[in-house]
Amino acid sequence: MSAPSLAVPASRKASAPMRIAVVGAGVAGATFARQIKSLMGDHAQLSLFEMGRGPGGRAATRRDRNDTRMSIDHGAPVFDVNKSSKFYDVAEALVDEGYLQKASPWWRYHARTTDDVDVKLAFPSDGYEAYLGKPSMNAMCKGLLAGVDITTHFGTKVSKLSCANVNSTVKWNLKGAGATPADEPVDFGDFDYLVVTSLGFAHATRWRDIFGEEAPVVEAWRELSEKPPGTSEKVDSLLASVERVDAIPVISIFAQYSADAAASWLPKAEFETLRFAPHGGALNKIFGGGYQRADGGGEVTSWTNEPRIVDGIVVRRRENGDVTLACHASEEYSRSSFGVYGTGSTASRLGAGTKAGAKSNDPRTEQEIVRQVLDDVAKALHLDDQAKSDFVKPTNGPFMQRWGSAFPVASTCISAEGAFAPESGLILAGDFTSMRPGTIEGAAESAIDAATKLASHVISL
Ligand SMILES: Cc1cc2nc3c(=O)[nH]c(=O)nc-3n(C[C@H](O)[C@H](O)[C@H](O)COP(=O)(O)OP(=O)(O)OC[C@H]3O[C@@H](n4cnc5c(N)ncnc54)[C@H](O)[C@@H]3O)c2cc1C
Structure with a gap:
């Protein structure tokens, strides 16, 4: 630096x-x-x-001591940095040192509009650079x-x-x-x-x-x-x-699939990272509008505004062929499950006996949340019955983490x-x-x- x-x-x-x-x-x-x-x-x-x-x-990676292949970015999956920011030189140094990699400039977004089209979004915007952790997000803090x-x-x-x-x-x-x-x-x-x-x-x-x-x-x-x-x-x-x-809480549901386990539900396109906003209203809220239809049909003007559980889905193909999935629930849904932090979370591990610990040790509550989120994602990805049954049975997971203060x-x-x-x-x-x-x-x-x-x-x- x-x-x-x-x-x-x-x-x-x-x-x-x-x-x-x-x-x-x-x-x-x-x-x-x-x-x-x-x-x-x-x-x-x-x-x-x-x-x-x-x-x-919040830029950490969930691992499993018993399975060295498991590595999922369950907090921030990717980030952008303004080239005039004081952090830009540091981020570039971390790329040179092998802890970060630049994210590909075009991401495919599938957002549900009233006529259900794919949306093309340039990410990052002009003047910004985008980064992924190499191999995972917690490499950044290690670096x-x-x-x-x-x-x-x-x-x-x-x-x-x-x-x-x-x-x-x-x-x-x-x-x-x-x-x-x-x-x-x-x-x-x-x-x-x-x-x-x-x-x-x-x-x-x-x-x-x-x-x-x-x-x-x-x-x-x-x-x-x-x-x-x-x-x-x-x-x-x-x-x-x-x-x-x-601060806004976010429930994150995440899982890892071997290439075979992902084959039936994953979109066939070649990609490194895919980001979906299943409900267009959320995409609009996050990035502020101005999207082009991926089919060349001009700007998207009509978004569905139906009640939703999931705001964002990030799918990443790892170098070893595995696929990781992280689903981020909407603010409304995340606020509604106060106190359920996920049995593997630090808050739950260290807060046992308190509100978070007591509630998160109730597996029925956690399982119910996982099921509702995955159902909503399966609907957004238009999965048929066979694909959905593979989707809800990952190689590792699904796991849950509730970030109590995800976004101040x-x-x-x-x-x-x-x-x-x-x-x-x-x-x-x-x-x-x-x-x-x-x-x-x-x-x-x-x-x-x-x-x-x-x-x-x-x-x-
Ligand atoms: C689901 C999700 C998605 C996100 N997506 C993006 C994104 O796309 N782009 C982006 O730029 N940002 C994103 N973010 C936000 C980004 O991750 C955070 O803004 C950033 O990581 C905050 O870093 P921090 O160091 O300020 O806080 P934190 O990461 O919260 O660090 C505080 C640390 O203090 C530790 N701590 C607290 N109390 C104690 C104690 N008593 N003793 C010891 N340790 C303690 C905690 O364990 C924690 O590790 C996302 C966040 C979440 C949760």
Whole structure:
């Protein structure tokens, strides 16, 4: 990455390195780590905590320890980056380093219009580049962290924070536990700066809903505020802003098929990635209109607007011939199944005994959702009975994951300025603090900005 190094003054060179804890190894956490190390080098000592088994967050890949062929991008399947974005050079570097590949410029969309035609859509639009993970999406975060001198703690949920005023500066202490709620917390020590890249970790209501306990940042700050010298208005306002952020949930149903298992239901066309919006209204909502009929019949003007379960379907042919399928349910449908997170999800694994854990361990509920989503997709793909019976019996899966905060709502997000309180050692980054929430580009840009501002702040001390 071509980040300019900031000159560190001699006085700071002599002092101990800044200890920085980053919570979350999604796109924002991984980008922050790469950027701050490139700016501050050994003057920053970094620890990265991630409750998932590996990096990725919402840009992760579901795997199966018992089946090495299984690899499905169940969050973001693909992303685009504006060529004028601060993340563009990083994305291009990740292509050169073999962690990303460029997505083919034309995607075929099948969208149901009133006269049921295929729609042709140019993706990405002019001025943008589109990328896929190579071989899978979580390669991106692995690539961002490759070669970065950092201590990583995967499979570790930061469950307890405390902060203290030491010589007029706030120090943050982190404790975390491993794979099950019963694990004893480990004390990871004190840090000069806490970088939070997860909305839920600082959001009182969301954290309580999933884990049944007070959000660690909120609890630690309340305890500090109760002691002299009292509270910081900046952090009070930052936490109040977090609480106002709303996010759209998405239920993702995903599966993997061997080439044979996919043969009867998959469209015959040659392709690398196919993206379907089964109901045209959704396509319109996502991309804003202006579509040409694939049969050359001019612009599409009439869309069906019937109630729907699925908004998007992504089918990808892997290098080994396998085919992966990811279906993303509509906002309305996803909101209606609050509390069912999917038995394999991190929220379910670590939240056992709480609302999410209890409900997601009810297989009937999960199975019912999977069935309804696949039925809707089969209808959208016009599958006959034989094809449908093959479609609902993949080689691996079908699995379900409910992303509780898939897409932060733009009008409720936090400004980069409001997310930065270095005097109290607290910095937020992530797509919920960006101008393009719900995108990989937005998450990465927010992290580049936060790291650059923190490096400047440290140097100014
Ligand atoms: C179904 C779906 C489809 C999408 N499609 C697209 C798309 O087509 N294009 C696009 O650009 N974007 C898409 N996105 C959005 C994109 O994935 C996100 O905007 C981006 O990945 C957000 O990254 P982040 O680092 O800000 O947050 P996250 O990825 O949410 O990272 C936060 C991390 O913090 C971790 N964490 C939270 N609490 C703790 C704790 N206490 N201890 C340790 N770790 C913790 C979480 O496990 C998580 O890994 C999609 C998202 C979803 C869910």
